[in-house]
Amino acid sequence: xxxxxxLVEHRQGVIRDITYELMTCxxxxxxxxxxxxxAVLLGYNTDTFIxxxxxxxxxxxxxxxxxxxxxxxxxxxxxxxxxIKKQNPMxxxxxxxxxxxxxxxxxxxxxxxxxxxxxxxxDVADHKVKITRQLFDGKLNAxxxxxxNPSYILTLRSGSIPAQEGTLSTEIEKxxxxxxxxxxxxxxxxxxxxxxxxxxxxxxxxxxxxxRGIKDQANIALMEDFASAVxxxxxxxxxxxxxxxxxxxxxxxxxxxxxxPKLYIALGISGAFQxxxxxxxxxxxxxxxxxxxxxxxxxxxxxxxxxxxxVVPVLKNKIVExxxxxx
Amino acid sequence: MNFDLTNDQKMLxxxxxxxxxxxxxxxxxxxxxxxxxxxxxxxxxxKLGLLGIIVPEEYGGSGFDFVSLAIAVEEISRxxxxxxVIVAVNNSLTAYPILQFGNEEQKKxxxxxxxxxxxxxxxxxxxxxxxxxxxxxESTARLEGDHYILNGTxxxxxxxxxxxxxxxxxxxxxxxxxxxxxxxxxxxDTPGFSLGKxxxxxxxxxxxxxxxxxxxxxxxxxxxxxxxxxGFKICMNTLDVSRIDIGAQAVGIAQGALDxxxxxxKERKAFGQPICxxxxxxxxxxxxxxxxxxxxxxxxYAGYCKDKGMxxxxxxxxxxxxxASDIAVEVARKAVQIHGGYGYSKDYTVERLYxxxxxLELYEGTSEIQKIIIARDLVK
Amino acid sequence: xxxxxxxKRVPQTAEAEVKVDSSGKDIIRDRLTFDMNESDTYALxxxxxxxxxxxxxxxxxxxxxxxxxxxxxxxxxxxxDNAIRIKAEDFGExxxxxxxxxxxxVIKDIKHDIILTGCLATDDYYAQVGVALAExxxxxxxxxxxxxxxxxSKAHAxxxxxxxxxxxxxxxxxxxLTIQTGINExxxxxxxxxxxxxxxEIKTVGKADIAGGEIMQHSTLEELFTPPVGKRxxxxxxxxxxxxxxxxxxxxxxxxx
Numbered sequence: 001x002x003x004x005x006x007l008v009e010h011r012q013g014v015i016r017d018i019t020y021e022l023m024t025c026x027x028x029x030x031x032x033x034x035x036x037x038x039a040v041l042l043g044y045n046t047d048t049f050i051x052x053x054x055x056x057x058x059x060x061x062x063x064x065x066x067x068x069x070x071x072x073x074x075x076x077x078x079x080x081x082x083x084i085k086k087q088n089p090m091x092x093x094x095x096x097x098x099x100x101x102x103x104x105x106x107x108x109x110x111x112x113x114x115x116x117x118x119x120x121x122x123d124v125a126d127h128k129v130k131i132t133r134q135l136f137d138g139k140l141n142a143x144x145x146x147x148x149n150p151s152y153i154l155t156l157r158s159g160s161i162p163a164q165e166g167t168l169s170t171e172i173e174k175x176x177x178x179x180x181x182x183x184x185x186x187x188x189x190x191x192x193x194x195x196x197x198x199x200x201x202x203x204x205x206x207x208x209x210x211x212r213g214i215k216d217q218a219n220i221a222l223m224e225d226f227a228s229a230v231x232x233x234x235x236x237x238x239x240x241x242x243x244x245x246x247x248x249x250x251x252x253x254x255x256x257x258x259x260x261p262k263l264y265i266a267l268g269i270s271g272a273f274q275x276x277x278x279x280x281x282x283x284x285x286x287x288x289x290x291x292x293x294x295x296x297x298x299x300x301x302x303x304x305x306x307x308x309x310x311v312v313p314v315l316k317n318k319i320v321e322x323x324x325x326x327x
Numbered sequence: 328m329n330f331d332l333t334n335d336q337k338m339l340x341x342x343x344x345x346x347x348x349x350x351x352x353x354x355x356x357x358x359x360x361x362x363x364x365x366x367x368x369x370x371x372x373x374k375l376g377l378l379g380i381i382v383p384e385e386y387g388g389s390g391f392d393f394v395s396l397a398i399a400v401e402e403i404s405r406x407x408x409x410x411x412v413i414v415a416v417n418n419s420l421t422a423y424p425i426l427q428f429g430n431e432e433q434k435k436x437x438x439x440x441x442x443x444x445x446x447x448x449x450x451x452x453x454x455x456x457x458x459x460x461x462x463x464x465e466s467t468a469r470l471e472g473d474h475y476i477l478n479g480t481x482x483x484x485x486x487x488x489x490x491x492x493x494x495x496x497x498x499x500x501x502x503x504x505x506x507x508x509x510x511x512x513x514x515x516d517t518p519g520f521s522l523g524k525x526x527x528x529x530x531x532x533x534x535x536x537x538x539x540x541x542x543x544x545x546x547x548x549x550x551x552x553x554x555x556x557x558g559f560k561i562c563m564n565t566l567d568v569s570r571i572d573i574g575a576q577a578v579g580i581a582q583g584a585l586d587x588x589x590x591x592x593k594e595r596k597a598f599g600q601p602i603c604x605x606x607x608x609x610x611x612x613x614x615x616x617x618x619x620x621x622x623x624x625x626x627x628y629a630g631y632c633k634d635k636g637m638x639x640x641x642x643x644x645x646x647x648x649x650x651a652s653d654i655a656v657e658v659a660r661k662a663v664q665i666h667g668g669y670g671y672s673k674d675y676t677v678e679r680l681y682x683x684x685x686x687l688e689l690y691e692g693t694s695e696i697q698k699i700i701i702a703r704d705l706v707k
Numbered sequence: 708x709x710x711x712x713x714x715k716r717v718p719q720t721a722e723a724e725v726k727v728d729s730s731g732k733d734i735i736r737d738r739l740t741f742d743m744n745e746s747d748t749y750a751l752x753x754x755x756x757x758x759x760x761x762x763x764x765x766x767x768x769x770x771x772x773x774x775x776x777x778x779x780x781x782x783x784x785x786x787x788d789n790a791i792r793i794k795a796e797d798f799g800e801x802x803x804x805x806x807x808x809x810x811x812x813v814i815k816d817i818k819h820d821i822i823l824t825g826c827l828a829t830d831d832y833y834a835q836v837g838v839a840l841a842e843x844x845x846x847x848x849x850x851x852x853x854x855x856x857x858x859x860s861k862a863h864a865x866x867x868x869x870x871x872x873x874x875x876x877x878x879x880x881x882x883x884l885t886i887q888t889g890i891n892e893x894x895x896x897x898x899x900x901x902x903x904x905x906x907x908e909i910k911t912v913g914k915a916d917i918a919g920g921e922i923m924q925h926s927t928l929e930e931l932f933t934p935p936v937g938k939r940x941x942x943x944x945x946x947x948x949x950x951x952x953x954x955x956x957x958x959x960x961x962x963x964x
Contacts, residue, residue, distance in 0.1 A: 011868070071874075073848070096834075098851055098866060098867065098868040098869060098874075099868075101826070101838070101851060102838065102849065102851075102866075104835070104838075105804075105807075105836075105838035105842065106838045106848065109804070109843055114804075114926070115804070116802075116833070116835075116925065117803070117834055117835045118832055118833065118834065130929070133832065134832055134934070135831055135832055136718070136720040136725045136734060136830055137720045137721045137725075137829050138832075138934075139725040139934075140727065140734065140931050140932065140933060140934065141931070141935075142928055142929070142930065142932070143928075143930045143932075144926050144928055144929060145926065147924065183847075185878065185879040186847045186876060186878045186879070186882075187876060187878075188874070188876050189863070190874075190875045191872055191873065191875070192873040193871075194870075194872065206963055215352070216352075217353060218357060230958070231963070231964075238888070238889075241889060242888050242889035249871065255851075255867050255868075255870075255871070256871055257871060258870065262961055263958060263961060270722075283961070284961055286957070287940060290594050291594070292594075293724075295934075298936065298938060298939060299938075300940035301940055302943055302953075303942045303943065304943050304950055304954075305942060306947075307674075310674070311947065311950065311951070315950075315951045315955070317951075318951040318952065319955055319958075319964065322955055322959075322964060334780060335901050335902050335904075338780055338781050338901040339898060339901055341742070341777070342781065342895045374897065375895055375896075375898060376898030376899055377898065389898035389899050390898075391898060593724075
């Protein structure tokens with residue numbers, strides 16, 4: 001029986017959501033291929049991890065050693081290379097995360113295995129791999145095939161496959177670490193938490209998210225006004241932080257904060273997947289964008305296809321009126 | 328024959344476009360509203376060498392040719408017409424006459440200051456009662472010992488309110504008519520020199536357009552540019568050159584208006600379809616784009632004539648300036664039309680571009696004057 | 708400190724309409740503008756900042772068509788000393804692995820203390836060339852770097868993880884770092900520098916110059932297509948006033964007003 005590997009991703013003692021998405025993806029493929037899904041866990045003091053992973057895969061391969069306490073691409077690569085060489089899985093699934101960015105291409109090159117990154121959908125038939133991925137700033141999708149080979153390594157984009165409950169009975173297998181130490185040429189030093197700002201956007205009920213469409217730093221004040229009129233807090237997408245218009249702690253998205261407000265109003269945000277990843281679980285999403293094809297409208301509950309500078313003042317007045325009538 | 332930009336022109340275009348989109352676009356609507364002079368951006372442009380594009384390196388400039396100056400002014404004006412003319416004036420109306428007609432000391436003293444943005448330049452020809460008819464100017468200068476004593480008023484002077492170095496024209500001998508006009512380099516802190524009214528203009532509103540008032544202003548003798556009586560020649564030659572970049576400014580404004588109109592026409596729907604699908608709109612686009620390209624080629628050609636060292640290119644630069652101004656006003660007007668009522672609102676960029684475009688037909692010689700120059704070349 | 712920066716010329720698609728061409732495998736390119744990939748501009752700037760601090764030479768390399776030479780020249784105007792174009796026209800379809808091999812075959816002969824690349828190209832979105840390249844030439848790497856300090860001839864790199872967390876790691880030189888946007892403020896080239904760069908030579912490397920084994924490709928693009936429309940938002944229409952009323956009703960309905 002062939003094996004499919006899915007790598008467990010954890011950080012600071014917590015298993016990351018991508019892990020369950022990888023397991024879901026792996027179970028679907030394993031069922032179709034009549035294969036066995038193996039969750040591969042490299043970690044230290046892994047007991048709680050093991051509890052959390054029961055039922056996720058047919059087999060849980062655990063390598064418990066202090067050297068895996070924190071993620072180090074080089075240590076992980078040396079270890080996984082040994083295991084993959086020995087066990088020959090037909091497919092190894094890794095998250096397309098900061099962890100996967102660092103690990104997948106070099107691991108695959110080291111092993112001489114075909115690989116690709118940032119997959120949205122993965123299909124395996126007759127040992128051939130076909131994947132769907134996005135190109136050109138997410139404006140187009142592509143079908144990509146891989147060179148035929150007994151083994152492949154792929155990374156899966158976060159949020160592309162919703163995690164489902166596992167129902168498998170998981171056999172746990174513990175093995176010794178095939179490497180003895182973190183390499184001296186790359187050493188993990190520490191994690192640095194993002195500086196805590198005055199505002200915690202993860203705690204707000206209403207978030208006003210602004211993006212490239214606000215055009216000018218001078219318009220931030222206008223947006224602040226609107227946010228306070230609505231009783232919300234200003235958040236933003238990456239370009240606004242890169243431009244230095246708002247501090248990093250206001251950034252929503254995969255490299256910023258994940259938020260779940262009761263209401264998210266996206267103003268001039270086109271909806272790059274990295275941003276979507278941070279706000280898609282909001283209770284309600286309203287998007288204002290001039291481009292009717294902006295991907296944000298695929299996530300929003302309500303959309304207005306118009307210039308945000310026309311919408312915002314009218315909406316603000318209406319809300320102020322309402323509040324005054326009440327007050 | 329070769330229509331390709333050179334490697335350095337391509338790079339200049341790329342970097343100026345990026346700069347304009349990132350740094351000028353955000354402030355362009357604000358300074359249009361407030362009339363505030365964009366010093367922050369002027370300083371950034373000085374650092375990049377945009378204030379002395381045509382000045383050789385030995386005088387602190389960037390050492391590019393006039394086609395390159397036109398490319399830069401087009402890119403800047405596409406985003407902000409005010410900034411475009413500020414740069415054009417510093418280059419071709421101030422640095423150029425000093426470079427072309429100044430002596431070595433004058434060049435060494437003034438050009439580096441103009442290039443570094445330490446002092447901006449302005450040019451004083453126009454007077455309250457002398458516009459197209461330059462020789463009707465009333466300003467006079469008389470030599471008294473080591474100084475010329477300058478009297479008169481100059482009006483509608485771009486950059487005037489913020490400049491430090493002025494190239495000013497006045498009669499040193501009225502009897503010689505236009506051959507009695509002389510040119511002076513005047514510094515801002517000259518005794519007897521003050522600024523008058525700040526003009527509240529319809530367009531290019533952030534250009535510190537002011538009156539210059541000279542009341543027995545004492546100009547050191549050594550600040551005479553070339554010889555006494557050379558003023559008219561300097562004036563005409565300088566305008567021949569500067570019309571190249573006013574043409575470029577026109578092309579930039581027109582291109583900006585077309586870009587806005589195309590974008591809007593894809594977003595705006597009427598009768599169930601985007602308005603860009605309507606043939607009447609498409610017809611306008613075809614005309615606009617063709618005319619812009621024709622104007623751009625005229626501008627490049629005028630620049631090419633100057634760069635090639637042709638002794639006279641008055642006709643070529645007049646054609647470039649006349650045609651580009653004409654179509655810029657037309658293109659901006661059509662861009663407003665395509666926007667419908669929104670185009671008449673200050674919420675949309677085309678409203679500003681339409682106001683900015685109108686000046687093109689008026690300054691550096693009205694369109695009528697350009698036609699006279701062109702026609703004279705045919706029938707003289 | 709000798710630095711190599713790998714850059715790519717890409718279509719600027721963030722705010723443009725992107726359409727598939729008749730082959731179904733490429734996009735219609737003629738109406739798009741092309742420029743240096745966004746994160747590569749940050750990588751280049753970081754290299755220039757390192758050079759200003761520590762001296763050394765910067766070599767920029769691009770695998771691209773002849774137009775990529777414009778991009779390389781701008782990199783030289785900003786501060787790179789040498790430029791090499793690997794002639795993409797010689798090598799057919801490229802994937803991340805093939806690109807990494809071609810870059811590696813050129814880079815192995817160039818002295819370097821650090822290699823910088825952007826963390827992701829906005830056209831193919833792979834985010835794999837830098838890391839694959841590091842492995843091929845046998846040096847350590849770190850991705851998504853938002854800060855670099857050089858201490859005792861080692862690099863301290865700060866990687867941007869999810870949720871705003873940073874990972875601080877120490878890495879021996881030579882190393883390859885992939886640079887995240889926002890790490891610095893990329894400069895514009897001055898006009899004088901542009902004029903000087905215009906005269907500089909760009910070395911080209913073609914098929915005949917690349918020695919060694921077979922260049923292998925892992926992935927093949929089969930088909931490009933417009934993404935299927937997902938759950939669509941209910942689009943509110945009407946006058947601005949009507950839209951605002953509908954919106955306030957929705958917000959009220961959630962008990963938020």
